[in-house]
Amino acid sequence: MTDATSQTGRSGAQPRKSLHVTDARTRRRNAAEARFRFYGAAAIAVSILALVILLTSVLGNGLGAFRQTFITMPVALDAKVLDKSGTGDIEVMKKVTTIGYAKVIEKALATALAEKGIATDGLTAKQISGLLSQEAAANLRNQVLADPALVGQTVDVKLLANGRVDGFFKGRVTMDSAKLDSNISPEQLELALKMREAGLMSLSFNPGFLFGGDASELRPEAAGLGVAILGSAYMMLIVLVLALPIGVAASIYLEEFAPKNKWTDLIEVNISNLAAVPSIVFGILGLAIFINFMGLPQSAPIVGGLVLTLMTLPTIIIATRAALKAVPPSIRDAALGVGASKMQAITHHVLPLAMPGILTGTIIGLAQALGETAPLLLIGMVAFVREFPDAPPEGFFDPASALPVQVYNFTQRADPAFVERASGAIIVLLVFLLLMNAVAILLRRRFERRW
Amino acid sequence: MNDMRIADRTVSSDTAKMTARGVQVFYGENHALKDVDIDILGGTVTAFIGPSGCGKSTFLRCLNRMNDTVSIARVLGEIKLDGEDIYDKSVDPVTLRARVGMVFQKPNPFPKSIYDNVAYGPKIHGLTKSKAELDQVVETSLKKAALWNEVKDRLHAPGTGLSGGQQQRLCIARAIATSPEVLLMDEPCSALDPIATAQVEELIDELRSQFSVVIVTHSMQQAARVSQRTAFFHLGHLVEYGETGQIFTNPQDPRTESYITGRIG
Amino acid sequence: MNDMRIADRTVSSDTAKMTARGVQVFYGENHALKDVDIDILGGTVTAFIGPSGCGKSTFLRCLNRMNDTVSIARVLGEIKLDGEDIYDKSVDPVTLRARVGMVFQKPNPFPKSIYDNVAYGPKIHGLTKSKAELDQVVETSLKKAALWNEVKDRLHAPGTGLSGGQQQRLCIARAIATSPEVLLMDEPCSALDPIATAQVEELIDELRSQFSVVIVTHSMQQAARVSQRTAFFHLGHLVEYGETGQIFTNPQDPRTESYITGRIG
Amino acid sequence: RDNIQIAGSSTVLPYATIVAEAFGENFDFPTPVVEGGGSGAGRKKLCEGVGENTIDIANSSSRIKQSDIDLCKTNGVDEIMEVRIGYDGIVFASDIAGPDFAFTPTDWYNALAAEVVKDGKLVPNTAKTWADVNASFPAQDILAFIPGTKHGTREVFDVKVLEAGCKASGAEEALVAAKGEEDGKKACLALRTDGLSVDIDGDYTETLARIAANKNAIGVFGLSFYQNNTDKLKVATMDGVVPSTETIASGDYPVSRPLFFYVKKAHIGVIPGLKEYLEFFVSDDMAGPEGPLAAYGLVSDPELAKTQEAVANETPMGPLN
């Protein structure tokens, strides 16, 4: 029953459309499509652009922190000054304070300058020694106490230069600004230039920034991130070990097992609400529960880790629940149909499919936890901590700082040299974050699939 | 192709494997199944026929409590397996489903390899002792489901990358790999060509010697070919249930007759 | 039920709506379709038959470039619609798919209401001017797909809550609501009871007056009933293509004959 | 616990860290842990009770309040030692490239107050430039960054600048006349709300950054902060006096305040090194006029000797007067 007439009629009434000729409506739709796609690309571009801008400013400011100006010179460790008893008894030697060592260094610097034939006219002794960091004496003292046999010898030592001098070589301080600066004079900078020419002074990689403790405002050049890195690492360890399993477990329960009733609705709303609780409130909670009630110590990574865990949990739970919800029910049916228990269906099939979402939640949650300062404010971690915590698990209870705290502290300090260190600390924090998340990112890529 | 031969009908009706009494199912407000009484006999193939949307799948899913997973579904009535109420509190649906296997209407392979799809059931039920034995089970199941030749070279390719009919057979293989006592098959041959259909029908007949099989089908010929008993559903009612030969040759209810002769749908 | 009547076969072969030349498809390493040449005629129903996994769906998906969405699929060769290469760079697959509609093998209703499922196509193509007109289109489409009676009271219930066969008809309704020039149907009746099948076949016959229809089926009877031309695929090859009557009564290739008489699968 | 724990004012924090650092270097005791967190929170923590998990010392930029002492009492902290470590100068500074200013409290009052006296009448403040306030000033837009109300510095600013200016300009009289004794005095502290006076809740670095972004602004800083940034900031005189450690110690420069820390006496002799730390802090080597604290900007207390004696004797503080 071919209907030839209707066919010709149709082709007569309606001219043949070509695939290449699009009608107005299709053009509009295609334009909408192109626009949509462009918006998407633009959104990516905007995000990446923002990232690039932020990163360049951080890198531009912070890379300098990894290099530092050092003064390398021979120092005669006078036994008469440093070991008054002459017995090499360490207890006696400890009586010599950093002030005594500062004098030794001062003398050594004068000698070194004289030896190189650098004139120091017009500069007082205080101004000359002002080129050195106040940390130098402490460094030397530690060196000597660690190896008392050095006393009486002349040793080559590498000492930190003052932050302003360092700033001068990094371009932060100029002759003009030095004129106005009450902490350094252009003459001192001239001297520093000469010292550099003579090879006494040089910029080199500064391991102290990564491995040293914090320093006070008088010696920005000595401030390091060691304690903060350890503190952050301890806290992240705690957060990862607690938040991920607990978060995933709670989500599984709520999404898959909990009866759907008013109570679980309440819990659900409650969890999303927890995400909206300002982080400082978690600090209040931590102070009340972990420190005042449970008697855990102040400023300790264990408390910080627990508080951050509670803070990260909602993020991980929300992400995981969303991911679990997105797994099509037919997959669950298939597993149940062959006699798998609900638990098996979930662990064997649903979780692997939800894994990308779970990992994303983890990545974002950890990023948030790693960068958070406000809750730490109330549990004593926003502090000046110079002593390194022990190895875990005891170290979890020792005072420690954290990377974002260090950033926060650095930005509050008066000396402009801390600006560079704050950015340096941010770089370290970001590297830390990337290292921490690299595994999750790689894993997520493996688990991503369409069905 | 005009195959209306009636399978041989030696059925001892006292070996009821599963019994359903007064089963009703509601999907929210929608009363999908109304007061169904039925006995599924052991060692028998039972066919469910009826127009689309009449409740065949719904009833099938009641038999191994798959409806538990549909949040809006509500099941009333009593269903017994070997005399035990399967909706009893103390019954573990997992054990139940291990004994009452199911092939779904829409093929739903796991997003895993073909091998893993079939091996999953035996693995979780501990049916095999060694890898070799498991390989054996996978191979036999795939062979029985008439899929082995097509996939033997790509056992580790994803099951979701198969053609529609292949997926359907994969799901059959997956279900029989766990050797359930009762096998529920929801239109297992809908996407299969005649030869594959014949092979699956052969499989069903073979299974019957040990298990009960319930099969939903839209093909009257198929029902006639493979089943010993047939149930006819219509608009949520079980209209007629009896020996296949009798249903097809001598239906009691006028609706059955109309359906079989192609007048109502 | 023994229906082998051959539809009347007056086809003017010069009105080729679509032509395929040397089409090859690879899924990764897997060479799924090998060198297929075929002409789909205008105003004709073409049936694709062949054992499961032979490449029928794959070829169907080539005809409206649905294979573009399978990342591992690679299509070679040339396919033309009204003389224009559809794989040409300048061709917009969207326009193509609006003209070449498709019903998938696995029913895939959108997670929307039944109404929205059907109204989706007309809406995006701007086929209707008013809400009333849209309602009209939805109703006609559902009626044509023989689903109207079952769903008219719950048009705003989700399409995913339908039974398997209902979903299949919903997908048919969704596809015809956009009135494509060529309609590709992948086993549209696999989950349908005989009466619904008959209604859909009637629909196909009706559609033929204006459009070309390509239908994949496993039922030889159905192919014989509705199609004017039949193509037989086997292991990725197009073995034989010709008038339905000729293919069924006088196949040229021994493989075709074996398949039709039920010997290879 | 082996280390000393200190918390409190962020103004005292830098001094405390300098001492803590030197203490850790030269003594066998571990370096104390010094927290910021604000004077109020520090004193609260101090008064939480006696014992290992409470802090030993609270830094404070203002004197302890009776409510804190009461809290201490209820929690069993009976004896507290008060140690005054010196004075903090508060200076007004603007961008280094800008003009010089010589302020009096009256100028500040007239620039920032909500209501000022003009021609003997109380009127809402409409001054837009400094020249409007005082004809001798350049016509630079008024924009002042003053400490937020959370800061102890704000209290000093209120009392020593605004109240003084209020009185001197005659506004207090007019306000008291208009609103009564109580409310009138309070009204002296009411600032204009049109955005020319900006509260800074952050720290001095934020103020500095804001000045970098708004070159014509004037900010309030601590003396030590200014001394570290003399290349970026230009300091203004107050009542004709240039702020410096000397002028503040002598009392010539009016805007300054004492800094304290409070020690829980019960912890002395229990927490290792606590006594040594206290003595080290107030020693001439640290807190004296030549010591590192002074070098950093702390105005050394002329009565340091008295403090040293009190620390040596572990004299607890008497009731507040």
Next chain:
Amino acid sequence: MSIGLITLIVLGLAVLGFILGRQRALSAVGGDPRTLHSLPGYYGWSVFLFTAVPALLLLVTWAFVQPTALNSHVAGMIPAADVASYGSTQLVMADVRRIADGLDAVARNAGLDETGLAALRADLTDMRGRLAEVGVALGSNVAPSVLEAAKEYRSLSGTLRLGMALAVLLAALAGLGFALWRIDPRQRARNLVEQFTLVLLAGCSLIAVATTFGIVASLVVESVHFFKLYDFRDFFFSLTWSPRFGGGSELGLWPLVWGTLYVSFIALLVSVPVGLMAAIYLSEYAGKKVRAFAKPAIEILAGIPTIVYGLFALITVGPFLRDWFAQPMGLGSSSSSVMTAGLVMGIMLIPFVSSLSDDIINAVPQSMRDGSFGLGATRSETVKQVILPAALPGIVGAILLAASRAIGETMIVVMGAGAAAKLDVNPFEAMTTVTVKIVSQLTGDTEFASPETLVAFALGLTLFCFTLALNVVALVIVRKYREQYE
């Protein structure tokens, strides 16, 4: 034996139990796992649980109870006079513990044995000096009673520790034995293990609830103090926020709430479209390589400390907006503004929206896309009309998370929007948020027991209730529009 060691031993026993249990189950059925009710591994796990869980619970309880008991026992030995000289029992006990810890080192250092240690007399030896030698610093000399207490403490804690080890190990062994004995082919080991796991899962979700209780409890107490000092009507109904240092402040809530809403709104206005479009682009358009790079890159935005954003707002964005928008449009000349903070915060929040949404969008089955493409829909139509509705619950979750972060953020607001509370609609005016004020009032120099500080708790509590209401609304919306696929 340290707690860590005991834990390890218990876990070791549990592992052993696992192996034995598994084997026993298998041998009970002659090595044929088919006749077992559950997989052999489940029998192993059930033994593992019976061994480890009671023992570890005992360990934890013991570890909590022992110090308290020991302390009260030993504290009783010290005369009241000595306690008084220390100030409090707690402080004496701190010293006692320190000395007790140090005694071991002293003994080692001086080559003393137990009797030698016992003979140590505080009034005869310079205990402080000897302890200092071994690195135990004490604040004062050691009173004789304290030394005796320390000795008692040391020996008793040694005994108790041993007792604990024995008890815990016994418990573990008993559990092991019992569980092994119970093993029977018909035992529902899987159900047992799963029941246990379920309890564990439920316990985990209770942690979230417990957190809420903790938060509310820790806020309520101080809030009550606040409302005793400050009239709640002024707090809830006044439109002025102007705290004073010395008291007499006006602490009206609304300017802060308004600021919070305004800033968060602008932040979401930036982050939701950008994040959502980024997610759509990543999952629907981008190639594998772009995706593998861009997604983690954008996530870095979430990890940059907020202080960097704050400075960015303060130094770059603020002046830019002032010079190019606010001043030319006559909307004021403030460099810190709601707009600045909102914009910058929006950037920070992009990954919260984009990454989570991307995962969810990716999880929508391909057949949905196919269905839409098959009807001739463009990609954007598919995304907008099919995929987004299907992914809605997840996306709403992501947006809520972003909103939550926006509400909770301080540093960006302080530096970008300023600290002045104001009720204004001009987005180029400085304003501030609830959270900022919570932080600043809590960390300020005002006395703690004043309304100026305590208001932080009341603010916290109010914000908590406020966000709770918002979340309820969000839940209702999701429920209403949720579309479940397949």
